[in-house]
Amino acid sequence: MRVKIFAAAMAVALWGMGSASAQQQPPIVIGVSTGQTGAVAVAAEWELWGVNLAVEEINAAGGLLGRKVEILVMDNKCNPSEAVNVANKLVEAKVVAIEGAHCSSAHLASMKIIADAKIPMITGIASNPQITELAGPGRNEYSFRISPSDSAMMEALGTYLGEKKVFKNVAIIGEDTDFGRGGADAFKKVAEKAGVTIVSTDFHPQNTPDFTSILTRIQQRRPDAIATFQVGGDSINFLRQAMQLGVRIPYTGRIELGGRNQPIIEAGGMEKSISAWTYNATIDAPSNKAFVEKIKAKHNSEPYLQTWGGYDAIRVIAQAIKDANSTEGAKIKDAIRNMKFTNVMGKVVTFDDHNSAGRFVVLQTVVNKKVGVADIVEVK
Missing domain, CATH: 3.40.50.2300 (Response regulator)
Incomplete structure (x- = not known):
C-alpha cells in the first residue's frame, strides 16, 4: 500500500515539476x-x-x-x-x-x-x-x-462612385507622405473610370497648423466633394478649420467617418460623405x-x-x-x-502571392448625421 502511495506522490511531484518548468x-x-x-x-x-x-x-x-x-x-x-x-x-x-x-x-x-x-x-x-x-x-x-491597399480601396470606392454618380468634380488634399501621395495617386487612377473630374490636388507637410489658404482655393473651385488622405492631427485640424470657414462640402477618399470626427458629423459638417475604410464597429x-463589447468595456469607446x-x-x-x-x-x-x-x-481570408489578405473594403457613408455601412466589397 505504501508503495502505491509513494508512487502516486512521486507522479504528482514530477507532474508539478513539469508544470512549473513549463x-x-x-x-x-x-x-x-x-x-x-x-x-x-x-x-x-x-x-x-x-x-x-x-x-x-x-x-x-x-x-x-x-x-x-x-x-x-x-x-x-x-x-x-x-x-x-x-x-x-x-x-x-x-x-x-x-x-x-x-x-x-x-x-x-x-x-x-x-x-x-x-x-x-x-x-x-x-x-x-x-x-x-x-x-x-x-x-x-x-x-x-x-x-x-489604397489601390484596392480606391478601386472599390471608384466603382461605387461610378455606379451611384454622386460626385462629378472632386478636389484632392493629402499629406506629403507615402500614405498621402499613394492614396491620392490611387484615387486619381479610378476617378477617370468613374467619370469624376479632379479639379485640384494639394499636398502639405505633416503637422501643418493652418489650412486656410488650401481651403479657400478649394471653395473657389466648388467641387462636389473633397478627397482627403491625411492621418491624425492633420485630418482633425483640416476638418475643424473647414467647419470654421463654413465649408459644407462632402468628403471622400480615406476620410475617417466617426471616431474623433464624430462631433463634426453631428454638427452636419460631413453630410453625404463617402469613404473607403477597412473596418466598421457596426458590422x-x-x-x-464580442470584440466591440470588450473594447467598450475596457476603453469606453468603440x-x-x-x-x-x-x-x-x-x-x-x-x-x-x-x-x-x-x-x-x-x-x-x-x-x-x-x-x-x-x-x-x-470573413475567411488567405494570403495571396503578394502576402496580402486584404480582401474586403468597407464603404462608409454619412446620412442624417449618422455613419453607416453602404457596402462591404470584396476585392481581388
Missing part, C-alpha cells in the same frame, strides 16, 4: 513598431487597444506552445529613419514576429531589415500600394498585410460584436480601424506559431502564407 519557460515576445509620439500618437493608442486585447485573450487561453506571450512596443514616431532604428532594435531583442509599422513610410523603411533577419512583420494599417508590390515570394517574403458578425488592425495582426501571428509549432521566423512565415484565417468581421 511556466518557467521564457515568454514568446512579439514586437510592435508604431508611432507612439508624433502624427499618429492617438491612432497608435487605438492600435494598442487591439494588440493588448489579443495578447490578453491568448494568455487567458494558455498562451502559445505552453508559454506566455508578451509584447515589446517601440516608438517609430511614424518616421522612416526612426522605423529603421526600431526594426533593428526589435531584431536585436530577438522578437519572433513584429506587428507594425503603422505608417506606410515606416513599414516600407523596415521591410529590408525584417527580411534580412527572417522575422515576419504584419500590418493591418499601412496601406501604400508599394507594400503590396514589394511583398511575396520572390520579393520580400517576410512582409504581410491583412488590410487592403453584424458575432465575433465583431474600436477603430487601428484597433482592429492591431488585434487581428496579433491573432494571425498567434495562429501561425500554433500551426508551425515553432517560434522560428521562417516557419512562422510559411505558416502565415498557408493559413486560412477568420478575421474579426467573420
Whole structure:
C-alpha cells in the first residue's frame, strides 16, 4: 500500500515539476513598431487597444506552445529613419514576429531589415500600394498585410462612385507622405473610370497648423466633394478649420467617418460623405460584436480601424506559431502564407502571392448625421 502511495506522490511531484518548468519557460515576445509620439500618437493608442486585447485573450487561453506571450512596443514616431532604428532594435531583442509599422513610410523603411533577419512583420494599417508590390515570394517574403491597399480601396470606392454618380468634380488634399501621395495617386487612377473630374490636388507637410489658404482655393473651385488622405492631427485640424470657414462640402477618399470626427458629423459638417475604410464597429458578425463589447468595456469607446488592425495582426501571428509549432521566423512565415484565417468581421481570408489578405473594403457613408455601412466589397 505504501508503495502505491509513494508512487502516486512521486507522479504528482514530477507532474508539478513539469508544470512549473513549463511556466518557467521564457515568454514568446512579439514586437510592435508604431508611432507612439508624433502624427499618429492617438491612432497608435487605438492600435494598442487591439494588440493588448489579443495578447490578453491568448494568455487567458494558455498562451502559445505552453508559454506566455508578451509584447515589446517601440516608438517609430511614424518616421522612416526612426522605423529603421526600431526594426533593428526589435531584431536585436530577438522578437519572433513584429506587428507594425503603422505608417506606410515606416513599414516600407523596415521591410529590408525584417527580411534580412527572417522575422515576419504584419500590418493591418499601412496601406501604400508599394507594400503590396514589394511583398511575396520572390520579393520580400517576410512582409504581410491583412488590410487592403489604397489601390484596392480606391478601386472599390471608384466603382461605387461610378455606379451611384454622386460626385462629378472632386478636389484632392493629402499629406506629403507615402500614405498621402499613394492614396491620392490611387484615387486619381479610378476617378477617370468613374467619370469624376479632379479639379485640384494639394499636398502639405505633416503637422501643418493652418489650412486656410488650401481651403479657400478649394471653395473657389466648388467641387462636389473633397478627397482627403491625411492621418491624425492633420485630418482633425483640416476638418475643424473647414467647419470654421463654413465649408459644407462632402468628403471622400480615406476620410475617417466617426471616431474623433464624430462631433463634426453631428454638427452636419460631413453630410453625404463617402469613404473607403477597412473596418466598421457596426458590422453584424458575432465575433465583431464580442470584440466591440470588450473594447467598450475596457476603453469606453468603440474600436477603430487601428484597433482592429492591431488585434487581428496579433491573432494571425498567434495562429501561425500554433500551426508551425515553432517560434522560428521562417516557419512562422510559411505558416502565415498557408493559413486560412477568420478575421474579426467573420470573413475567411488567405494570403495571396503578394502576402496580402486584404480582401474586403468597407464603404462608409454619412446620412442624417449618422455613419453607416453602404457596402462591404470584396476585392481581388
